[in-house]
Amino acid sequence: MNTISDIKITQSLTSKINEVDFENLTFGSIFTDHMLICDFKNGAWQQPEIKPYEPFLIDPSAKVFHYGQAIFEGMKAYKDAANDVWLFRPDQNFERFNKSATRLAMPEVPEFVFIDGLKTLINLDKAWVKHENGSSLYIRPFMIATGSGVIAQPSTQYRFMIILSPAKSYYSGEVKVIIAEHYSRAANGGIGAAKAAGNYSAQFYPTKLANDEGFQQIIWTDDATHTKLEEAGTMNVFFRINDTLLTAPTSERILDGVTRKSVIDLAKRENIEVEVRSVLVEELVHAAKEGSLKEIFGAGTAAVINPIAGFSYQGTYYELPKLETSFAQDIKTKLTAIQTKDAEDTFGWTVKV
Incomplete structure (x- = not known):
């Protein structure tokens, strides 16, 4: 799998966007209509999927809960005056994400899944990116250990995900x-x-x-x-x-x-x-x-x-x-x-x- 056509896409039938007050956003609390999921099991990454944003089930013995195998990145996308959306130095986040994965004995995520998957996801939720002063789309790629069992050793199964959140300024007031x-x-x-x-x-x-x-x-x-x-x-x-x-x-x-x-x-x-x-x-x-x-x-x-x-x-x-x-x-x-x-x-x- 190394092309966008290899990403399975299930679009949401409805959108939450009209329910959102974009002028009064609490950072990281509202999420767009879709998310990306890609699982690692049997020693290999599976087909990435973009689907409606929703909760998912996970075993109570998943190693993320017991041994803390969890990493993430923070990125942003911006919309210009021509209505085009731009990422800022995504290669740096991709490289750092995989350095974090290596340090926590987790599998590295393929560039196709991380970068191409992210672009495909943002294109689906492009309307959530606003061209207004201080506005951006906060991007949260993360990976957790989903393998079950409480023995103290690295997991054999992982889930990589990307979720998106419209954002205004993060801090306000004097620090x-x-x-x-x-x-x-x-x-x-x-x-x-x-x-x-x-x-x-x-x-x-x-x-x-x-x-x-x-x-x-x-x-x-x-x-x-x-x-x-x-x-x-x-x-x-x-x-x-x-x-x-x-x-x-x-x-x-x-x-x-x-x-x-x-x-x-x-x-x-x-x-x-x-x-x-x-x-x-x-x-x-x-x-x-x-x-x-x-x-x-x-x-x-x-x-x-x-x-x-x-x-x-x-x-x-x-x-x-x-x-x-x-x-x-x-x-x-x-x-x-x-x-x-x-x-x-x-x-x-x-x-x-």
Whole structure:
């Protein structure tokens, strides 16, 4: 199987689209009319199928429930003024998805199933992609272990799926963060570089503690010393000290974010100095005290760019300056213009559906 004609398609008889208020969307809560499913069993991928979005039955002993074999990606599609739909760097998500699969002893998904299946699915639900400011179609490819039995070993059966969700902006309002001094997002030798479901569930409790203190997110630090700044919430993080952007290098602990890479390339194109290196907590605190820390922002698929208003460390809160023009806003404007085809894509990042 390696052509679109090999995908079985069962179209929904009715659409939910007229029931949706596209101006008041809660991120990730509304899904389109169709979904893609492809099962792995007997050592091989089966025929992919696109069918109406619906629940499905799964054995209570499925290994995803007991041993956490579950990975996912986050992507977006955008509609331009000519009513064409575009993906943003889908090859990067495809490659990272299979790296995650390998790390969790899961089978790699064929490109035909992932990329061609995704394009076919989006074409069916094209009306759900809106050409409006801040609008996009959030794409969630994921794979779970469906093999039954509670013995502690990798599953022999898996299900790959893609579901789609219309989206507006992910975050709203001011974001304040606290720097982690005890909890860690990931450790060397672990699965921090994989987009594994367990990475995110492990963040929920320390994030709840941060929320209780009045902060929206955590800037994670390295697990060994808690002296190196790594990620912000579920995003990669950038720091602007004077006119230089700093961000941590990817590692076994840090996700190789597609938006992160795009921000670095775009900043360099705009002649912004970028340093990819370890950023120390003491360096950030010193810069905040002397006034050279201008900005902190997160970068990820859902939020694209999310400015941070200030941070807390060891009980002291450091407010960032209010800037009339910021790197965060400028980069976000230029990046989203490329994604929506309102600006020339000089990088070759966008792929027509």
